[in-house]
Amino acid sequence: MTVLEQMGKNAKEAARALAAAGSLKDKALLEMAGAIENGESEILAANARDVEAARESGMSESLLDRLKLNHDRIYGMAQGIRSVAAQEDPIGSIVGGGVRPNGLKIEQVRVPLGVIGMIYEARPNVTADAAALCLKAGNAVILRGGKEAFLSNQCIAEVMRGALQKAGLPKDGIQLVQDTSRASSMEMMQLTGYLDVLIPRGGKGLIRSVVENSRVPVIETGAGNCHVYVDDSADIDMAANIIFNAKTSRPSVCNAIETVLVHKDIAETALPAIKARLDEKHVEIRGCERTRAILGGEIVPATEEDWTAEYLDFILAVKVVDSIDEAIDHIARYSSGHSEAIVTRSYESAQKFTERVDSAAVYVNASTRFTDGGEFGLGAEIGISTQKLHARGPMGVNQLTSTKFIISGSGQIR
Amino acid sequence: MTVLEQMGKNAKEAARALAAAGSLKDKALLEMAGAIENGESEILAANARDVEAARESGMSESLLDRLKLNHDRIYGMAQGIRSVAAQEDPIGSIVGGGVRPNGLKIEQVRVPLGVIGMIYEARPNVTADAAALCLKAGNAVILRGGKEAFLSNQCIAEVMRGALQKAGLPKDGIQLVQDTSRASSMEMMQLTGYLDVLIPRGGKGLIRSVVENSRVPVIETGAGNCHVYVDDSADIDMAANIIFNAKTSRPSVCNAIETVLVHKDIAETALPAIKARLDEKHVEIRGCERTRAILGGEIVPATEEDWTAEYLDFILAVKVVDSIDEAIDHIARYSSGHSEAIVTRSYESAQKFTERVDSAAVYVNASTRFTDGGEFGLGAEIGISTQKLHARGPMGVNQLTSTKFIISGSGQIR
Incomplete structure (x- = not known):
């Protein structure tokens, strides 16, 4: 079993607990928001090392802007997580249904997707946004951020995992891939037994590579011309x-x-x-x-x-x-x-x-x-879908769920 | 340009007309239902030839049952199409929205998916159900049925294309692939420039092959254990x-x-x-x-x-x-x-x-x-999704649409 397969297995187990976690999810989210604010100096220190390395390797100013965190952005991250916590829990909500002429009661109920994979590039705030939204929707997430932001991402992910555990939930509900080579993202694209969906977030090259190579169902996001x-x-x-x-x-x-x-x-x-x-x-x-x-x-x-x-x-x-x-x-x-x-x-x-x-x-x-989840009133967003299947435009919590039908009868046959 | 690429191009053009066709779609559907009933003897004759050939090649009785049409099933097909015509037009319906604090009015509006590809096996009634549902949702469809049902499918598709044209809509809104070899379904799976989604409907082997090989986004249907x-x-x-x-x-x-x-x-x-x-x-x-x-x-x-x-x-x-x-x-x-x-x-x-x-x-x-679109009150169904993305369970007209956001402002900037 490879490292990623083991992460997938851990995520699947965590997902079962998260699917039934109810209000513990919000407790964990509030815990996370506080932990991110309390961890500001630690996160900024890690980010400064990422920025320095990126500047040395010649990253353009506008890309450096994506990578850079500051007090306001960390506060923004924490507030984003709090606004996700404040949203209604989508899981278990009944999105449709009724009683059929034969007496069968049909309810269409919102359920988590399961395990979500994220492959993204330079913006470390994606780590916090994505993890918070996946958790709120009862999903486990495997995050694979870009190497430029690795230290920032790792610091943010560890803070969030600690908060999960503090709230009594499995910390493997949020996992960060430690290998930021191309091999790890290629392997994620083949992880069909573990990932229910893969969401790439970044530039055109990244998106195209994921869409063309992934056997896991993909939600295409973000490339914006x-x-x-x-x-x-x-x-x-x-x-x-x-x-x-x-x-x-x-x-x-x-x-x-x-x-x-x-x-x-x-x-x-x-x-x-x-x-x-x-x-x-x-x-x-x-x-x-x-x-x-x-x-x-x-x-x-x-x-x-x-x-x-x-x-x-x-x-x-x-x-x-x-x-x-x-x-x-x-x-x-x-x-x-x-x-x-x-x-x-x-x-x-x-x-x-x-x-x-x-x-x-x-x-x-x-x-x-x-065009942004916050501006559209969805709270933090996990990305902006530019495909037509499943979700289109800014994706918030509801777009990270599926539904199932529950049918209650009294012996009906067809 | 291959035959399938040409079909894809024709479908894309037809899809633009169908997206804006409004109530002409229902006119075409009612036309189709009548044409299928009027064409009963013709359809049954084509089907009898399919059934005879299948029986000679040793098809099992329960599979022959899937293939076989009779008066009741043809009537059922026509009634299925009429019930689709009677449903509300999903296109243009506003599924959400409101006014943001900055005065921007945001509407989320239902739109067609575009061009849908269907790969299916022995049941010829899928041809009628699928074409009717795709049309109702404003989509063009490219149908690739099994070779066992080819004559039945061709007869049904031609009847439906005639009805489309009679209603003033492009007949290429419904196209049937004439080549029923494995090559044609493999080519459909690579037709990313033309197909917005591919829906396989049939046994486990078919579904697995499409899920594993398709670069077009897939909705997995039907395999039922x-x-x-x-x-x-x-x-x-x-x-x-x-x-x-x-x-x-x-x-x-x-x-x-x-x-x-x-x-x-x-x-x-x-x-x-x-x-x-x-x-x-x-x-x-x-x-x-x-x-x-x-x-x-x-x-x-x-x-x-x-x-x-x-x-x-x-x-x-x-x-x-x-x-x-x-x-x-x-x-x-x-x-x-x-x-x-x-x-x-x-x-x-x-x-x-x-x-x-x-x-x-x-x-x-x-x-x-x-578990069936009709039994759940969705009218005819295009398949039963067993995946979690986009649609899950019986898929009717709404599951064949996407949405877009329309934002009306008065000069707002961010």
Whole structure:
């Protein structure tokens, strides 16, 4: 039995206890939140070592931003866990049912998924969010974070395991894979006997590798090539404001935008206004020919790769389109299906865009940065699903459950 | 471009039209139901040729029963389609939402999955059920039935395609793969650019092959190693009646039982009563040692394989257990997670069994044969999911959809 198989076995055993843990789960979560706050200096010390090593190995500033913890982020983690504890327990809730004409009573009841595997990259707060959400839904979790954040993750996981045990639950409800080589994630993808689902969270490369190689069912998350379309009827100030926010407030996250599409009839006035805002943060624009004709030849020409790129950086692709239909087609072709926004004053354009754009979140007159479990009112999120099966968009506690049917009879036969 | 890729491309185009088809879908469904009834003689003729060929190639009687159509089954198909037409359109229904403190209005709206692939075996009525349900949910479907039912399937599919066209919808919303070799199903499993989900429906071998080989997300269905546990407090007549029904009313289907577990304290009286009922249909019992000690040495000894077998025939494995806990453990170990029943008069046993047995449908005092979309009130079903992701248990129209979030703002940024 390999190390991972043993972890899988331990997780399965822990999952049975967690499925029936009831309010002990909330006790453990509150314990965890306190333990994370009390462990702040310890966690920050471990994180500082991770950050230092990453900086030395040449990690970009925006990726370093993902990795770095501080007092506010640790407080945010603890508050996220508390908000998960405060949510209603999904397990055992009856989501449907009734009495059939033959007298059978059918109840559809929410149950845990079982054992959840997570493969993720540089953000150590994922460790806390994921473990809390999996626990709340009665699942055991096996976490496999990136090597850049290993010391941070290990410190957070140990704090949480201690809290589990203190609450009288098996500490193997949360386990962190110690081997951060590629081999361990490949092995997790084959762990069908132990894992009920595998959730990758990170960049495009990670997601694609998991989707292509996993025999465990996968929930695809996060890769975000998001768009803002500026309709011909848009309020230009609003458009510039939304684009500035969606691109620059935190470029390293998946709900940041990568491409702006501008209707040709508004491009001459809108593009300079948009550029003026983006210049405040020195955003590099890569434009189509028509964009360059308006903004000037110093704009970098956009290539085919720019339409698919997830820059996660202060770079933005810009294209002038002939119509809302061209914008919708462009999005259908290049988007990762995460979040798209239209800025418009037209009722018809708003209806058309929201009906026809097939992404997890479709916005009218708001920043794509709101695609987030907390912003949607789900508490902490385990990721943002960009697939259509099981869950789509921000995934909170309910998305980490399944259901079963309980049928009560009095001898009925068919 | 291969034949299947071309079918995938056609399906994607058709899916866009079907996603926005609204009430035209119901018009097409009613058209189909009528066309299937009107085409009865044609369908029966094609089916007779399939049945004849299958009989010549030595197909067992219970499998021939799955393949065979008659007036009642064709009427049942048409009525199934009409009941799907009569259901509410799931597409566009708002399944959740509200206004956030920042004024953003969030709606979670039901949308189609897109293009669904079905790989199935001998039952031609699956062609009609699957096509109707996929259409109702706004999806295009690519059907790949078994070679034994090919002429029946082709006839049914053509009738349905004609009805689609008559209703003004693209006939490629329903396509039947003409190549029934293993190669075509292997190719479907790799058709990630075109298929949003693949649903295998059939025996264990088919399901396992699809789960192991598919790169398209799979919903695992149907393999049914179902159990009845006779508790020490059971009403013996009820137990014998339920077991007789669950084993013999239609042994070839997935909700038929394969193993009976009997509490040791009731075994001496219960087993002879159960055997007496099963003898009416000449069911072969394969028993554990304690079962043989009670029922006599002529009972075939059960081996390890009998606990995992899906006989789909007039054969039943029987085991005497020491306790309800042993029964629950046996089910956890050997069940395919489909349907299990307890026969009991004890409140405590009923609670324990329904809470701890982790299968899609868990019964108290009723036959497992009720695990079925129609019996559960979902109308026709596309299959019975035995996995925990996305859908579990009988899958009707709602299980063939996804959702998206539509967010309406007035310039909000984060």
